[in-house]
Amino acid sequence: MTRGQTAYTSPAQFRARRLAASPFSRPTVGATGPLSRTAPACPPLFAPWRQRRVDTSAYKRMGSGGTPTLTIRPATAGDIEPVVSLDAQITAVSKPEYWRDLFGRYGTQEAGRHFLVAMLDNTLAGFIIGEVRAWEFGSPPCGWVFALTVDPEGRLRGVGTNLFEAICGRFRDEGVTKIRTMVSKNGDAKTLMSFFRSQGMMAGPFIELEKDLAP
Numbered sequence: 001m002t003r004g005q006t007a008y009t010s011p012a013q014f015r016a017r018r019l020a021a022s023p024f025s026r027p028t029v030g031a032t033g034p035l036s037r038t039a040p041a042c043p044p045l046f047a048p049w050r051q052r053r054v055d056t057s058a059y060k061r062m063g064s065g066g067t068p069t070l071t072i073r074p075a076t077a078g079d080i081e082p083v084v085s086l087d088a089q090i091t092a093v094s095k096p097e098y099w100r101d102l103f104g105r106y107g108t109q110e111a112g113r114h115f116l117v118a119m120l121d122n123t124l125a126g127f128i129i130g131e132v133r134a135w136e137f138g139s140p141p142c143g144w145v146f147a148l149t150v151d152p153e154g155r156l157r158g159v160g161t162n163l164f165e166a167i168c169g170r171f172r173d174e175g176v177t178k179i180r181t182m183v184s185k186n187g188d189a190k191t192l193m194s195f196f197r198s199q200g201m202m203a204g205p206f207i208e209l210e211k212d213l214a215p
């Protein structure tokens with residue numbers, strides 16, 4: 001069966017299957033199963049920020065049947081630099097001030113605000129940021145995810161799913177029963193849509209409008 005042909009009767013059934021297929025047993029728990037999945041080919045990247053000094057040994061061990069440990073934890077100040085670097089690699093724009101500001105607001109472990117990182121051994125494998133928003137446009141409190149990125153070298157191994165599950169768990173613990181996000185039509189929309197649909201997310205009740213204010 002190829003991608004896109006799998007039939008799931010419910011999001012819960014999908015999530016259970018997806019997490020079972022991940023080489024990582026559960027978030028924050030070391031990987032125990034064999035790595036049977038094939039990494040996507042990483043496109044050649046020539047941007048200067050690609051020359052970040054990361055420890056790639058965990059990725060190499062993933063490819064060679066090793067068992068790196070995946071940990072999902074709140075971001076710390078030491079994670080900002082690798083987050084800036086990973087984001088720059090994906091979006092082609094380096095914005096350290098933006099990420100430092102986000103860390104200041106969401107990395108405080110304040111209730112309802114979550115900046116989580118996925119660490120493969122000691123290497124940043126991805127991050128997710130979200131918050132509980134209440135009564136925007138009349139909506140009861142719900143969780144919003146507004147940033148999610150997984151290192152291209154570690155994709156399609158369940159890192160994104162584990163990050164998403166981790167933030168869903170935190171939102172649930174805070175009493176919200178709905179999670180929302182938006183996907184830009186630019187950038188990697190197809191992959192993001194495919195990912196969020198795979199997590200059971202569907203079209204929401206809002207229509208986004210905009211107007212150009214430039215003279």
Ligand SMILES: CC(C)(COP(=O)(O)OP(=O)(O)OC[C@H]1O[C@@H](n2cnc3c(N)ncnc32)[C@H](O)[C@@H]1OP(=O)(O)O)[C@@H](O)C(=O)NCCC(=O)NCCS
Pocket residue numbers: 003018021090091146147148149150151154155156157158159160161162187188191192194195196198
């Ligand atoms: C979307 C993203 C987070 C997925 O991370 P990931 O760790 O590869 O995701 P998972 O391995 O948990 O994949 C879960 C499911 O998502 C779907 N999916 C993920 N990547 C996909 C791809 N390239 N094509 C089609 N479906 C895909 C699949 O259904 C997959 O399940 P399967 O492997 O059993 O088929 C990652 O591709 C990414 O960071 N993309 C760039 C995001 C971006 O542009 N961020 C900047 C703006 S916020």
